[in-house]
Amino acid sequence: MLPNLEPLSPQQCMQAALQEAQAAATAGEVPVGAVVLRHGQIIATGRNAPIGAHDPTAHAEIVALRAAAQALGNYRLDDCELYVTLEPCAMCAGAMLHARLARVVFAAADPKTGAAGSVTNLFAQAQLNHHTQVQGGLLAEASAQLLGQFFQTRRQQKMVQRMQTHSLRDDALRTPDARFAQLPGYPWAARYVSDLPALAGLRMHYLDEGPPSAATTWLCLHGNPAWSYLYRKMIPVFLQAGGRVLAPDMPGFGKSDKPKKDSAHSFGWHRQVLLEFVERMDLKNVVLVVQDWGGILGLTLPMAAAQRYKGLLVMNTTLATGDAPLSPGFLAWREMCAKNPEFDLARLLARGNPQMQAEECAAYMAPFPDAGHRAATRAFPPMVPALEAADGAGISRQALQFWQHEWTGQSLMAVGMQDPVLGLPVMRALQKNIRNCPEPMLIEQAGHFVQEHGEPIAQAAVRYFKL
Numbered sequence: 001m002l003p004n005l006e007p008l009s010p011q012q013c014m015q016a017a018l019q020e021a022q023a024a025a026t027a028g029e030v031p032v033g034a035v036v037l038r039h040g041q042i043i044a045t046g047r048n049a050p051i052g053a054h055d056p057t058a059h060a061e062i063v064a065l066r067a068a069a070q071a072l073g074n075y076r077l078d079d080c081e082l083y084v085t086l087e088p089c090a091m092c093a094g095a096m097l098h099a100r101l102a103r104v105v106f107a108a109a110d111p112k113t114g115a116a117g118s119v120t121n122l123f124a125q126a127q128l129n130h131h132t133q134v135q136g137g138l139l140a141e142a143s144a145q146l147l148g149q150f151f152q153t154r155r156q157q158k159m160v161q162r163m164q165t166h167s168l169r170d171d172a173l174r175t176p177d178a179r180f181a182q183l184p185g186y187p188w189a190a191r192y193v194s195d196l197p198a199l200a201g202l203r204m205h206y207l208d209e210g211p212p213s214a215a216t217t218w219l220c221l222h223g224n225p226a227w228s229y230l231y232r233k234m235i236p237v238f239l240q241a242g243g244r245v246l247a248p249d250m251p252g253f254g255k256s257d258k259p260k261k262d263s264a265h266s267f268g269w270h271r272q273v274l275l276e277f278v279e280r281m282d283l284k285n286v287v288l289v290v291q292d293w294g295g296i297l298g299l300t301l302p303m304a305a306a307q308r309y310k311g312l313l314v315m316n317t318t319l320a321t322g323d324a325p326l327s328p329g330f331l332a333w334r335e336m337c338a339k340n341p342e343f344d345l346a347r348l349l350a351r352g353n354p355q356m357q358a359e360e361c362a363a364y365m366a367p368f369p370d371a372g373h374r375a376a377t378r379a380f381p382p383m384v385p386a387l388e389a390a391d392g393a394g395i396s397r398q399a400l401q402f403w404q405h406e407w408t409g410q411s412l413m414a415v416g417m418q419d420p421v422l423g424l425p426v427m428r429a430l431q432k433n434i435r436n437c438p439e440p441m442l443i444e445q446a447g448h449f450v451q452e453h454g455e456p457i458a459q460a461a462v463r464y465f466k467l
């Protein structure tokens with residue numbers, strides 16, 4: 001150091017420490033910087049580096065003290081001052097006392113580990129300290145801002161990383177991919193979203209096939225206990241006609257994450273997830289394709305964004321408004337589910353669909369390796385709004401008004417005639433409630449899972465909704 005230099009001002013010293021802090025941030029370390037002065041000139045600098053140095057003691061102050069002692073060839077720094085951007089911790093305060101620094105100046109206080117007044121004050125211990133003065137608050141705002149920005153950026157990076165990797169929530173299960181390997185007739189790429197607000201990090205699976213600019217987007221919603229596999233016979237027809245197909249698996253079903261608790265499922269929550277999904281994908285020129293719960297929930301969606309929808313293809317479903325009794329067939333189904341909550345889905349499908357191969361029936365069991373994964377199939381039957389005050393009943397009554405009076409799109413109805421739960425009587429009632437809904441297609445051999453006979457329905461729909 002040249003002896004004739006002007007002594008640096010306290011602001012200049014702290015600015016130099018802030019530059020060290022900035023450099024620490026750039027290196028991915030918590031931004032803290034320090035400088036050591038002697039006779040008004042900087043003789044050493046230090047920046048926080050515990051991560052990069054693999055050294056828990058590599059705080060800015062320790063690094064600067066070591067460099068100063070090396071520069072002076074003396075472990076005592078009697079005539080020296082230290083400027084640091086954050087209140088020293090107990091370790092660094094101890095080191096400063098050992099070094100017999102004349103004075104310590106810090107910028108921001110540290111309410112978590114500060115040992116110069118915030119948590120404790122080692123400098124005020126008369127038995128420990130005979131040499132070192134301490135002063136806080138110089139350029140505190142600038143230092144606090146640097147730290148705040150650093151932690152905010154780090155939180156955002158962690159969030160982005162979490163969303164990119166779709167890490168699994170503690171209260172949810174994820175069906176192993178191997179369960180879905182080589183399912184017959186289901187070649188499409190898995191896509192996932194987990195950052196819809198209502199998902200709160202749950203990973204939801206969906207199919208998105210065909211050109212984004214297609215004139216028609218077919219939004220295919222499955223019910224309980226199915227998943228997007230249900231639409232595998234209709235999707236190719238829609239794609240062949242140049243359309244785009246979106247087919248999500250509701251949380252708890254298919255390839256989507258499955259909350260462990262039955263009580264995680266509610267009408268309102270699932271509706272919200274679907275509303276947010278439609279907004280996120282920014283779907284336009286939508287033909288809504290629904291069956292079972294795909295309709296119980298899905299028929300309440302268009303009134304929230306009517307401009308997005310141009311058509312409705314509706315199969316065995318209902319609007320559960322809570323002010324009319326549920327069908328005897330549905331009550332029997334609900335009772336069966338309650339008595340036998342782990343019923344075999346493959347057998348259920350096989351019973352009504354002799355045309356299906358055993359592997360196709362088994363694909364409906366793929367999402368559910370054990371009872372722990374089946375919260376949704378247990379929760380959904382009792383969730384159908386049966387009373388006027390039930391969750392979803394009010395919104396379903398609003399939807400009924402919408403379909404009766406406000407719906408301006410085209411509608412097409414197809415009915416699986418062998419369905420004891422949501423068959424022709426239920427669908428006739430629904431047809432009357434959908435404005436300009438023509439006579440339904442009656443699919444004699446189809447049961448509840450109408451889509452298993454979906455190819456001719458999809459072909460009819462492609463012709464019908466052609467613009």
Ligand SMILES: [Zn+2]
Pocket residue numbers: 059060061088089090091092093
């Ligand atoms: Zn420290």
